[in-house]
Amino acid sequence: MNLAAIIENQTEIPEAVLFFILSPIMVLSALGMLVVKKAVHSALLLAVVMIGLAIFYIANQAPFLGIVQIVVYTGAVMMLFLFILMLVGVDSSDSLEETIRGQRIGAILGSLGVGFLLISLLSRADLGRPYSGLDLVNVEGNVQAIANTLFTRYVWAFEVISALLITAALGAMVLAHRERLLPRKSQRELAAERVRQSAVPVAGLPGPGTYAQHNAVDIPALLPDGTPADSSVSKVIAARGELANPNTFRMNEKNNEKNEEGQE
Amino acid sequence: MSLDYYLYLSALLFTIGAAGVLIRRNAIVVFMCIELMLNASNLAFVTFARMNGSIDGQIFAFFTMVVAACEVVVGLAIIVTIYRSRRSASVDDARLLKL
Numbered sequence: 266m267n268l269a270a271i272i273e274n275q276t277e278i279p280e281a282v283l284f285f286i287l288s289p290i291m292v293l294s295a296l297g298m299l300v301v302k303k304a305v306h307s308a309l310l311l312a313v314v315m316i317g318l319a320i321f322y323i324a325n326q327a328p329f330l331g332i333v334q335i336v337v338y339t340g341a342v343m344m345l346f347l348f349i350l351m352l353v354g355v356d357s358s359d360s361l362e363e364t365i366r367g368q369r370i371g372a373i374l375g376s377l378g379v380g381f382l383l384i385s386l387l388s389r390a391d392l393g394r395p396y397s398g399l400d401l402v403n404v405e406g407n408v409q410a411i412a413n414t415l416f417t418r419y420v421w422a423f424e425v426i427s428a429l430l431i432t433a434a435l436g437a438m439v440l441a442h443r444e445r446l447l448p449r450k451s452q453r454e455l456a457a458e459r460v461r462q463s464a465v466p467v468a469g470l471p472g473p474g475t476y477a478q479h480n481a482v483d484i485p486a487l488l489p490d491g492t493p494a495d496s497s498v499s500k501v502i503a504a505r506g507e508l509a510n511p512n513t514f515r516m517n518e519k520n521n522e523k524n525e526e527g528q529e
Numbered sequence: 530m531s532l533d534y535y536l537y538l539s540a541l542l543f544t545i546g547a548a549g550v551l552i553r554r555n556a557i558v559v560f561m562c563i564e565l566m567l568n569a570s571n572l573a574f575v576t577f578a579r580m581n582g583s584i585d586g587q588i589f590a591f592f593t594m595v596v597a598a599c600e601v602v603v604g605l606a607i608i609v610t611i612y613r614s615r616r617s618a619s620v621d622d623a624r625l626l627k628l
Contacts, residue, residue, distance in 0.1 A: 276530050276532060284530055284538075285530075291538070292538070292545070295545040295565060298545075298565070299545065299548060299549045299553065304555050307558045308561060314542070314568070318568050318571070318572055321538075322571075322572070322575050322590075325576055327575045327578065327579075327587050327590070330571075330587055330590055333591070333594060334571075337594055342564065346560075346561060349608060350557060352612070353557065353608070369552055372548055376545075376551065379544055380541060384540050384541070387537060387540060388533070392580055392581070396582075397580070398582060399578065401582065402584050411587055411588065411591070413584075414584050414588055415588055415591070419592075426595050426596075429599055433598075436606065437603055440607055440609075441609060441610070
């Protein structure tokens with residue numbers, strides 16, 4: 266940043282171009298997080314926002330934080346989110362019904378108000394002196410500058426943070442630990458239980474449908490009375506709403522009649 | 530371009546995150562929106578550091594990142610525990626203190 270730019274509180278043009286290209290993408294991704302139905306898509310959009318933020322950190326003369334942002338957030342934290350999404354299951358999409366009536370519209374109006382308030386506040390605020398930039402601080406390099414401050418003035422906070430990290434690791438272990446209340450069942454007991462329960466078929470669940478025109482995992486098999494057997498298809502496919510209707514693939518009389526009519 | 534635009538973007542992202550916390554019902558998505566708010570405040574810290582010509586803002590952003598990492602670990606462990614006992618990750622279902 267040259268001196269004239271500092272005095273006018275302006276950044277150079279390439280940075281402005283970067284900002285005006287990247288910030289709409291980030292805002293749209295963030296808005297997309299709120300409206301997409303599946304949690305996995307939300308996670309991917311959040312990753313886009315975080316990478317954009319990392320680029321802005323680097324543009325703001327904080328290359329160390331930019332790299333840390335990518336390594337810690339887009340790397341570790343987003344991976345953790347995706348792992349938990351896999352644990353909790355793909356069918357954990359949001360229910361659209363409101364528990365409190367009018368809560369959604371109230372939340373939208375309230376956050377619009379907060380947004381306008383924050384932005385108008387920021388537009389009125391003034392530092393009272395020209396922005397100085399970090400060129401003088403970063404003379405020896407950004408990492409050196411951060412280290413010089415972190416290990417002198419903030420060394421106590423740095424030590425306390427280590428205690429926080431250890432506590433968090435222990436807390437996660439305690440929370441995720443499950444105490445076994447009953448002794449582990451052996452294979453013999455499991456088999457006996459399965460035979461005793463009439464709800465679960467001893468011979469295993471029926472496979473998905475096989476018909477003259479089509480066979481695929483998304484079509485339920487038909488029971489002898491003609492109704493589709495829900496247990497024959499994977500729960501995951503049912504949760505995604507990708508089940509096909511087996512009746513469209515049946516060689517029944519109605520279909521045959523239709524085909525004949527079509528041929529005529 | 531004035532450096533203020535970074536602050537406006539930060540305020541906007543923070544607001545979107547707050548709206549997400551209020552609107553979404555899935556606990557994991559709510560958690561991601563909290564992460565968005567933390568990240569938005571980090572952008573403000575980094576921009577303030579550049580405006581003031583002092584590295585302290587970046588140190589603050591660094592500490593925020595560490596605290597956010599701790600918070601994610603513990604929060605996701607809580608979500609997994611709740612999911613285990615209730616078979617649901619919706620914030621509306623977890624309204625009793627015990628089963």
